[in-house]
Every structure is written in structure tokens, then in C-alpha cells.
Amino acid sequence: MQFVTTILCGGAGSRLWPVSRELHPKPFIRLGDGQSLLQKAFLRGVGLPGVTEVMTVTNRELLFATQDAYREVNSAGLMMSFVLEPCGRNTAAAVAIAALRVAEKHGPEALMLVLAADHLITDQRAFADAVSKARDLASAGKLVTFGIKPDSPETGYGYIEAEGNKVRRFVEKPSLEKAREYIDSGRFLWNSGIFCFAAGTMLQQMKQHCPEILAASAACVQQSRTAAGEDYSQIELDAKTFSSVPDLSIDYAVMEKSDQIAVVPCSIGWSDIGSWTALGNLLEPDSAGNRIQGEAVVHNTHNCIIQSNDRLLGAVGVDDLILIDTPDAMLVAHKSSAQDVKHIYAQLKASGHAAYKLHRTVHRPWGTYTVLEEGNGFKIKRIEVKPGASLSLQMHHHRSEHWIVVHGMAKVVNGEKELYVNTNESTYIPAGHKHRLENPGILSLIMIEVQSGPYLGEDDIVRFEDRYGRA
Template sequence: MQFVTTILCGGAGSRLWPVSRELHPKPFIRLGDGESLLQKAFLRAAELPGVAEVLTVTNRDLLFATQDDYREVNAAGLPLSFVLEPCGRNTAAAIAVAALQVAAKYGADTLMLVLAADHLIADQNAFEEAVSKAKELSAAGKLVTFGIQPDMPETGYGYIEAEGNKVLRFVEKPSLDKAQEYLASGRFLWNSGIFCFAAGTMLEQMKRHCPEILAATTACVEQSRTASGKDFAQIELDAESFAKVPDLSIDYAVMEKSDQIAVVPCSIGWSDIGSWTALGNLSEPDQDGNRIQGEALVHNTHNCIIQSNDRLLGAVGVDDLIVIDTPDAVLVAHKSSAQDVKHIYAKLKASGHEAHKLHRTVHRPWGTYTVLEEGNGFKIKRIEVKPGASLSLQMHHHRSEHWIVVRGMAKVVNGDQELYVNTNESTYIPAGHKHRLENPGILSLVMIEVQSGPYLGEDDIVRFEDQYGRA
């Protein structure tokens, strides 16, 4: 029987701002060992026995960052497929599309394991044992959820009341008193958001309990674009029809209504890393209880979470604070208010401030750019282009650009000219000129771009040709 793992990669990660942004959400945060949460999810999925492929559901704007992360860890060359969403419509829609894709490719009896990209699981052996049990139940026609054995009265998680593998009921996030009662009873489990089922079983239950979601998703898939290659496939969902899919979680849409639900109780070292406190607790504290990442000096400071990877940070005479420094934003919060960081993110988004969406360093399919400085009428960027990669053939109405190569060699289209620009050389591109930048070498190309003009927004771009399908 075929077995496919599905990773749901999205969300805003608003409680982990300013490291997490809309276009750099929580799954892409790198931990102390250098791996991102997404990479850890991929390795967790890839190491399971019998996996035919890893299918990832993500926002289409995150595709290239996802592929970059996978490229670093997919040493075995496991086949990959992607469902690209134009907007978020919650987990019911995401799982419906994934089940439709798996059933069409492998058959309705194919078993699927659904994982979130932003969870941590510390005990891989216990996880594999739980998956093995879940696969048995799924093969018998059950929709299986994984219930985590609680070790404290957590109010931030939903709960499952269970007897063995039988689900008695799902419970919303409780008050502290209720959570203490649940813990003492021994009958309640944390709802992990991990699922296992046969693709056909899920589709049958969706047809029964949320037919409008399944119908709208099926119609969307029929209107969507597909692409495939060696060990690779993707479907880019049609924006107009996908926006019509009802926004509902899989728990509300199916799991809480179906009579075919089972649970696998497990202790797998699970955490959903839902706040800076949870993330900070992954590192060992110093003698004063401080958890420090990066370059920081502290004096008379206790029980703080401090992160500063780009510059020196000093803390004097403070206790129980979260201090997160990034190149364009600093967060200072009391540890007791870690869950309220999302309100800062919400205010930034409501005001249209770029800091909710992007870092100063922005990932593109061809590499990265970093905004070094900007002011009235000018912007300075550091641009790094991967070997063999190329930017689109494009034009700007309002800005001119001066490119200075500082490492490598650039192949440049500038109007009617095609030229090579070596290290310590430059070229000037007037507004209105078609131009393209390419790295023909085997090493990364690094250049400084100086923009000048009355409008320097990223939307002042007309693409004529693009190897990444953005023209």
C-alpha cells in the first residue's frame, strides 16, 4: 500500500515577530543547529519507512524558499510535489486538495500522513511507532489524529477526551482550572494537528460532512495549472475559484463530526513552538537563567530570552524579558506577555507597514537581495545571484539603476547591449531600458545596486521574460 506524507507549510507566525514575517513565516526560522523547522519536518517525514513522496501545501510566494530548504536536506532525492495556494483557506481546503492529488496519482486506498511544518518532535523512534499504529487504524477505515500525553495544564492547546483509541469528544482551549482538571483525570490528550488516513476515506467523509468545501476545491483543481518533471510535480491553484472555498479547519469541518475518528495517544516530545518563550526554552540557560543566541553582553540580568545575530546587544539590570533584535526591528516584551506579540504584528499589517511582510533580506527564486540603506529618491541593495540563475528580462518606469559587481562576473542585458561585467566593474541602466542580470559562473554573484528616481517601490517592474513563470 502506497504511503505519502503531506506537509502543511504556511501561516504568519505572528507570535514570533520580528523574525517571522508574512513572507518568512515560522517554518523558515532556523534553530540553534542551523536547521529550519520546515527542514526538520521534511526529515521527519522522509525518514519514515515506505514513503513514496513528500507533498507540500504552501503559498505560491513561498515555493522557492521551500525548495531551497528541501534542497539542503533531501540527500536521498525523495520525490517532491507541491500544492501552491494563492491565499490561505485553512486546513480543510489544504487537506482536500492534497487528498484529491494523492487519490488521482496513487489511488484512493493510499495512506496519507499530514504534518505541520512548524512543529518539533524530539523522539523520532516514538513518532515512528505512533505512525505505524496510525497506519493500521487508517487502513481499517479510520481518520486518525495524534493525541499528545499532556505533562502540564496547558491552556494554549485544544484537547481530546479519549478511551484508548476511541475519541469521546474534542474540547476547545480551556481555562487554567479546566486544564488542571483535564490533566488530573488522565483521560485528556493535547490535539496535535497531526493526522493519518486513506485519501479516499477523507474524501468520502468530506463529501458527507463538508460537501461545499469538497465541491469548491474540486472545481478549483479542475481549473488550475499543473507542471511536472523528474521527481517533481506541482499544481498552482486558480486564484479566483480557490478564494470561493469556505475557510474552515479540518477539525471543525470533519474531525469533530465524523463517526470514523480514532486517536493514537503518544509521547513523542511534541511542541508547536507557539511563542518566543517556547522557542527560547529549546536552548540551555546560563547560570542566571538567560537564554542567549548571538552576540550579547548582560549584567545583573536574569531569566531573559535574548537574540541578536547581526549586532552587539547589551542588557543591564532587567529580568524576565524577551529581547529580539533584527536588522530592521526590535522586540522587547515581558515573558508573561509572549502570546501578545501577535498584536504588534496585527497593527503593522493594518497600517501597511512592510515590517509585517518582509525582512531587509528578501528571498527570490534566483537568490536574495538586502536593502542596505534608503532615503528620499534613492535605495541601495546588496544582490546575490545563485550560480546559473537569472533575473527576469524587465523594465522600470520610474527608477534608474547602477550595478557594481563586487564578486563574480555578471552577464547583463542593457537595452540593445549584451555585456559581461567583471568584479570592480559597473554598468548603468536608465529608466525605461529593458535589462536582465544573469550569473553565468559556478560561484555566487554579488553586486551592489544603487537605485535613484521619484518612485522606488518593488511594484515598479514590467517583466517580459522569466524562467520562473512570473512574466
């Protein structure tokens, strides 16, 4: 029987700003061991017995970053598939389309394990045992959720009241008093957001409990573009029809309504890493209780979470603070207000400030660019192009560019000319000229780009040809 691990890689991770941004969300945050939460979810999924395919549901803008992340850790050689969303429509739409794809490819009896890309599970053996139990229940026609045995009265999680594998009810995030009652009763589990089911069972239950979501999702699949190879497939969802799919979580749409729900109680070292406090707790504390990542010097400072990977941070005479420094933004918050960081993110997004969406270093399918400095009429970037990669053939209406190669060699189209630019050489591209940058070598190409003009926005770009499908 086919067994498909499905990874849902969405959400902004607004409570982990300024490291998490819209185009560098929580799943891409690297932990102390160098692996991202997304990579850990991938390894967790492929490490299970019997997995035949890994399907990832993500925003289409994150496809190449996701593929790069997988490429670093993937040695399994499994079938890889992608569902590319033009916008977020919550987990019910994501699960519906994933289940439709799996049922079409492998049959309705194929089993699916749905994982969130931004959770952490530290006990792989216990997780594999829980998945084995869930597969048995799913094969018997159940929609299975994983309930985490709680060790504290958390108010940030939903709860499941259970009796063995039977779900009595789902409960929303409770008050602290209610959470303590739940823990004391011994009947309640944290709702982990991990699911296992046969594709056909989920589709049948969606047809019964949320037919409008299933119908809109099926219509979207029919209108969407697909591509496939020997061990790869993807579907790029049609923006118009996908935006009409109702925005609802799979819990609300199906799990809380169905009479075919089962739960597997488990202790697997699970955390949804929902705040800087949770992320900071992964670091070892010093003698004063400070948890520090990066370079920091502290004096008379206690129980703080400090992250500063790009420059030295000093802290004097402060307690119980969160201090997170990035090249273009810094967060200072009291640990008791860790959940409220999302309000800063929301204000930045509402005002259109770039810091909600992008870091100074931005990942592209061909490599990265970093904004070094910008001012009135100019912007300076550091551009790194992967070996063999190429930017699109493009043109700008409002800016000219001066390219200086500092490492490697560039193959450049500049108007009607094609030329090679070596280290310590440069070329000038006037506004209105078609141009393309390519790295023909086996080493990374690094160059400095100086932009000049009255408008320097990233949307001043006309693409004529692009190997990554963006033209």
C-alpha cells in the first residue's frame, strides 16, 4: 500500500519575527545544529518505514527555497511532489488538494501522514511507534489525529478529550485555570496538528462535512498546471479558482464534525515552536539562565533569550527579556509578552514596511542577493549566483545597473552584446537594455551591483525568458 508523507509548509510565523518573514517563514529557521525546522520535518517523514513519496504543500514563491533545503539533506531518492499555492487558504484546502492528488495517483486506499513543517519532534523512535498505530487505525477507516500527553497547563494549544483511541471532544485554547483542570483530570491531550488517514476516507468525510471546500478544491485542480518526471511532479494551483476555496482549518472543517475520528496518545518530544520562549528553550542556559545564540557579552543579566548572529550584542542589567538582532531589524520584548510579537509583524504588514516580508538577504532560485546600502536614487547589492545558474533575460524601465565581479566569472548579455566579465572587471547596463547574468563556472559567482535611478523597487522588472518559469 502506498504511504505518502505530506508536509504542510505555510504560515508566516509572525510570533518569531524578525527572523521569520513572509518569504522566509518559520519552517526555514535554522536551529543550533544547522538544520531548519523544514529539513527536520522532511527527515522525520522519510525516516518512517514504508514511505513511498514526500508531498509538500507550499507557496509557489517558496518552491526553490524548499527544494534547496531538501537537497541539503535528501539521500533517500523517494518520489518528490509539490502542490504550489498562490496564496494561503488554510489547512482544509491544503489537505483536500493533497488528498485529491494522492487518490488520483495511488488510489483512494493510499495512506497519508500529514505533518506541519514548523513543528519539532525530538523522539523519532516514539514518533515512528505512534505512526505505526495510526496507520492501523487509518487502514480501518479512521481519520487519526495525534494527541500529545501534556506535561504542563499550556494555554497556547488546543486540547482533545480522549478515552483510549476514542475522541470525546475537541476543545479550543483554554484559560490557564481550565488548562490546569484538564491536566489534573488525566483525560486531555494537546492537539498536535498531525494526522493520518486514507486519502479516500478524508475525501468522503469532506464531501459529507464541508462539500463546498472539496468541490472548490476539485475545480481548482482541474484548472491548474501540472508537470511530472520520473521521480518528480508538481501542480501549480490556478490563482483565480484557488482564491475561491473557503478559508477554514481542517480541524473546523472535518475533524471536529466527523464520527470517524481516532486519536493516538503519545509522548514524542513535540513542540510547535510557537514563540521565542519555545525556541529559546532549545538552547542550553548559562549560569545566569541566559540562552544565547551568536555573539553576545552580558553583565548582570539574567534569564534572557539573546540571538545575534551578525554582530556583537551587549546586555547590561536586564532580566527576562527577548533580544533578537538581525541585519535590518531588532526585537526587544519581555518574555511574558512572547505571544504578542505577532502584533509588531501585523503593524509592519499593514504599513507596507518591507521588514515583514523580506530579509536584507533574499533567496532566489538562482542564488541570493543582499542589500548592502540604499539611499535616495541608489541601491547597492551583493549578488551570489550558483554554479550553472542564470537570472532571467530582463529589462528595467527606471534604473541602470553597474556590475562588478569580485569572485568567479560572469557570462553577461548586455543589449545586443554577449561578453564574459572576469574577477575585478565590470559592465554597465543602461535603463531599457535587455540583460542577463549567468554563472558558467563551477564556483559561486559573487558580484556587487550598483543601481541608480528615480525608482529602485523590485517590481521594476520585465522578464522575457526565464528557466524558472517566472517570465
